[in-house]
Amino acid sequence: MNELRPWVELIAARWRRLLVGGLLMFATVLAGIGLLALSGWFITATALTGLLLAAGVAAQLDIYTPGGGIRFFALARTVSRYLERVYNHDTVLRLLADVRVTLFSRLTMTRPNRVGAKRPADWLNRLIADIDALDTLYLQLVAPPGLALAGLLLAGLVMAMVAPPLIWSLVPLALLPLVLYLLARHTLAPSRNQGEQAEALRGRFVDVIEGNAELQAAHLWSREADALLHNSRTLDNTRLLVERQAAMANGLTLMAVQLASVIAMLTGLSLWRSGELSGPVALLFTLAVLGLGEAFTGLPAAFSRLGATLGAAGRLNGEGESRSPGDSGPHPGPGNLQFADLVVEQNGEALMRPVSLELPEGGRLALIGRSGAGKSTMLDVLAGLNDNWHGELKLAGRALDPASTRDWRSGVSYLTQRTHLFSDTVAANLRIAKPEAADQELNAVLAAVALTPLLERLPNGLYSMIGEQGRRLSGGERRRLALARALLRPSWLLLLDEPFTGLDSATIEQIRVSMEPWLQGRTCVFAGHNTAALPGTDIQLNLDGSQ
Template identity: 45%
Template sequence: MRDPHDASLLATLRPWWQLLDRRRGRLLAGAGLLLLTVASGIGLLALSGWFITATGLTGLALAAGLSVGLDVYVPGGGIRFFAVTRTVSRYVERLYNHDTVLRQLADLRSRMFGVLAGLDARTLSRRRASEWLDRLTADIDTLDSLYLRLLAPAGIALLAILALAGLLALWLPRAGLAVGLLLGLAWLWLTLGQARRGMAASRRQVDGLEALRGRLLEHLRGLAELEAYGTLAAHRERLATIERRLQADQWRLARVSALGSALAGLAVGATWLAVLVLGALAWEAGTLSGPVMVLMPLAVMALNEALAALPMAFTRLGATRAAAERLNALEAGRRPAAGKGSEEESEGAGEVISEEGPRGPLSVALTDVDLHYPGALQPALSSLCLSLPAGQRMALCGASGAGKSSVAQLLTRQLLASAGQVRLGGVPVASLDEAALRRRVACLTQQVELFDDSLAANLRLGDPEASEARLWRVLSMVALADWADALPEGLDTRVGEGGRRVSGGQARRLGLARLLLREPDLVILDEPFAGLDAATAARLSTRLDAWLAGRTVLYLVHQLGEAVDPPAIDRCLTLRDGRLCTDGQDVSG
């Protein structure tokens, strides 16, 4: 596989430029405000120099007894105009461009959240949760510099250099040529040169910061264990090593940035000195007036503001590139769209199930299914064959790690089989319409996700259109109605981040209530009553039995009897190390 670092800078950033292009109007308006600010600064300094010089020369002429005049109102009004325009445009530009960047960040995060949601479990298992969070936060934040600190300032600076060179060439072509040549070369160094010198260190910094965050979280969470096993000092030393590498890269970037800032000041200084000398020679030759001679170098000095922001931004271009590479890799790792699964599953796909298709219990069939996680020593599932007729109930038993949850992930398309066929209703699961799959297949997983919102909002994840009466009905079915009714805010009570305000058993039942709001045709229950006392589990099992009537049901349990009575199921299979160790006895009656 090709290393993502081998991709060119333009190829790496192209997807993000295309995303920026969606707000082209706002970006152009923001660039226009930035250009107006720079132009006002040049006009203010240049016109002030011209006015002061013209006033001084007029005063000297009057003192010498000459009859001269000077209109002070027009240049005075121009100076006030440029001063006010520069102040207002700078304020509006900062406000407008930062608002645009915040909108862009919202677009980026929405896009990347969709990408993360589209990754299969096999891909998600390769990294820690902190690393995925880093992609969604730190990497996206790094990309905000693409427009505000890279594209817009560099483009405006180049445009200002060319415009000023052209303007000065109207009075003195040699001065215009000097400005275009000297500041053009400076612009190239402050962009391409600075980027090249800081590329490696700034790219390493992105990876180093991610490693530091991950290690630090591990350190804090496992502090007691590290202390108990006597490895705390070694873990601290690893943190210190990462910090030393980051400090070395930070110091290098600071030096490169300082060099760029010094060169920017030197380039502007050398250019205005060259323009001043050329102007003085032209004035001495009588081809240029004194006020215009002063105006030209002062106009060049005003360009320092346009160039000053470039060294720091382009020195850290590598960080933007690294963030884009990592996010591009996420895009490339998205699950294939419906109908683009493995070759074995695509053969004989038949008609795709859609939202408009006929509803009813779904049959389940796994044929010679293999599943292998990257880096695992042995497959999670091997040559697995099982079938569950529509409308029947099956218990799939097995110890932890036997492969039960992997079966659930295959049926919900969180994973695609390494080999073999997985079919629902006779259709390969890889070819099912995404909306139909999520509507017709519901799974209660071992980990119930609750968000820092109200009870009602968490329940309505199962059905956004559910009425309040229906919410109370499903809470009653899971024996939580009395508890919720006793809460001061009822259904408006917030459950806290990750559901920390409710117990584990209550969170489990809220997840079950959320599933009851759906009307699925296949129900997968992974340890549905884990963490509940026997009496509560028996009561919920009885209530759930009536709701499950007419649906295909797959129980994932450690052993038969802990989640459902044997008479309530039609078949029982046992998994061991990813293989069936029973043929599936008929346990009905």
């Protein structure tokens, strides 16, 4: 159960909302019990009064007070149920948002080699299925057991005050935690495996779809299809096992509720015969016990998924890293960058010869070389996105490891080869780099990358939607918008990887001049195949001929 500890602590931060939600759930159950019990009492009392009157015995019954009580409980149950559903579902959405923010925050601190070790299908499962599995934590695994326990204690207290022998009727309900424990124990491993099997099946399915053409060409499609069917049957069998166990526990729960009601009825009958209780009151307690069973009926389904919740929590716990304020390394800031026998690696092999140089604060370095020479990898190292390197790297004379230095990335602006734009407005894509930027500043940086004509052409200027991945823009416009975002970000270290990809020579020359004010005062490292495709630099490092 240790897997759940960090997530329980996270949701406990909203304890006020959880308390209000729990009280609404308790009010709903109490209203249901009151409605059922009072209705039974009223019907019985009315019938007995009618029989007495028919027999010529003087009798009277106040029908207005219990009738008003029945209306009150009916209305209270409807209102509290509505409020409970709305409020608790809003709470769950807030909790899931907290979980996502916490996970994403940890992922931003994760070493990139760990992130890249997973397939996109694995990340899709982690960020959707596993997070969604935690929505059962409060509504099914925390609140309902507490609600059932509170109802059981309250019923026992009332019975002890009115008719102590009726407490025996609660024994079957008090034994249900044992049933739930056995259910959780028997379904823990299969339910946990169910999540892992579902993840493996999704991942393999995505791989097969992506590699469909290659599999068809190699005549391997049938074999992969058979493997998918086998994995699917295995998952179905696991689900069937869990559902069978849950159905059995659900049946035992219903039997316990019915048995508790029968015991309450027989005990009430005995108390009526002895004159300790009236007939209507005896029936009231019988129906109250039956209504209390509502708090227990949903527990088997929740506990049958305990293993899946634990598995999801365990997988999420393994993602991301949290750094303490005492992490080593200098606080990010301007300074001279020194390389001493620096070598970057990929798959255990060096991509270049050892590099030794000093880049002064505010200086500009051009990394020149063929494809695969290690230019982008070195930029990844400087951005703190790659820790596959050895040698020595210093900032202002102090040893530096960008991937593990606290807040290093806060001082870095990086334009990678891959241009990623969001399905939003031009302004929103730029303000990712600087949320407080005014429209005037956005127009200025767009002018620096020769995108003013684009703004004039778009129907709403800065606030025009650009589509998924910027599909409403040309390739060159997408690249320049990403470059503008990198220039806009406040940073002392600017990393640009082939910034002018897809641009013609005239546009390149125009941008090289107009972007100069945005480079002033920054330490810059550019990567490209030749200096003609880069802004002006002070130092050039040719990586060709590396090992």
